[in-house]
Amino acid sequence: MSPSFPKSYKVACSNCNLRELCMPMGLSEAELRYIDEMVGSRRKVPRGDPLFTHGDPFKALYAIRTGFFKTTVTAQDGRDQVTGFQMAGEVVGLDGIVHDRHTCDAIALEDSEVCVMPYDELEALSREVTALQNHVHKIMSREIVRDQSMMLLLGSMRAEERLAAFLLNLVQRLHARGFSPLELVLRMTREEIGSYLGLKLETVSRMFSKFAEQGIVEVRQRHVRILDTVALQQLVSQHHPE
Known part of the structure; x- marks a missing residue:
């Protein structure tokens, strides 16, 4: 990784201009502080570098703060198949929840920056903050709907x-x-x-x-x-x- 891209540094969600897209509305100041503490860092990903790759242990979800990503899987013939494009305000990493390992590669299409949300802490906090739990469920639902739309595109x-x-x-x-x-x-x-x-x-x-x-x-x-x-x-x- 280029030395001009520090691996991570602290961020406050409460001051982020993407909060409306990334976090649920109507949280109290105390709840926002909890989330600030949970999101341990931002991470910069230079263009062409992976945020994570197939088989990596699943540890966190990533909210894209700036930049653009593609997710890919390797087809049986060895070619990379693009499964999605993700932009600022969207979340990547949900593929790892089921088996505790990522099932695809997430590659930065331009110099990008993500907020790292450790999943264990996110899950624990979601049990305490109902609005956050509902928001996480909506994010997952949106990904399912997007996958269904993709199947329609390819199918007919x-x-x-x-x-x-x-x-x-x-x-x-x-x-x-x-x-x-x-x-x-x-x-x-x-x-x-x-x-x-x-x-x-x-x-x-x-x-x-x-x-x-x-x-x-x-x-x-x-x-x-x-x-x-x-x-x-x-x-x-x-x-x-x-």
Whole structure:
């Protein structure tokens, strides 16, 4: 790890500008102090480095404070399969709860920073603070719903529908964090998008070009501007799974 990235240092959740996204609302000052004490550190993860890898012991959940991650698993043929992209305000590490070991790799797509939440302490605190327990359950539920949506994408959508749904989902999540609902910088490569959507690199590139020709998006390398949100929504809404 580069010496310019200290492994960890102390943070206070009560002063974090992502608190509304990461922590439940309506906590008392005393409860916030408990959480401050529980979140022992932030950890910086340089671009391309793993936050954790498959088989690592599960010790904590990680709330992304800044940056972007991808999660991958190794397919039977040895290729890395992208299973998700995570951004600031979202939590990674839930995969490790079942077997006390992580079942995927989490790789930083840009220089990132996470808040480390030791799971044993989180679990103990959740039993005392009902709002926190409910929040943790909502986070887990959201991941399940996201996995189900992924199965729908891979199971029955055409290539252009998959890409349209992916772009709409991405800008919706970014908009919830205060970013533009029409512009985004793709932190992942076309190849990584293809891996996630079950499409070949050439197909992803062709679909981007097709959307650009139709005036739906404007693409400049990794910068994407959505020109016709309705057209993207119609592509997704016209899909009827068998």
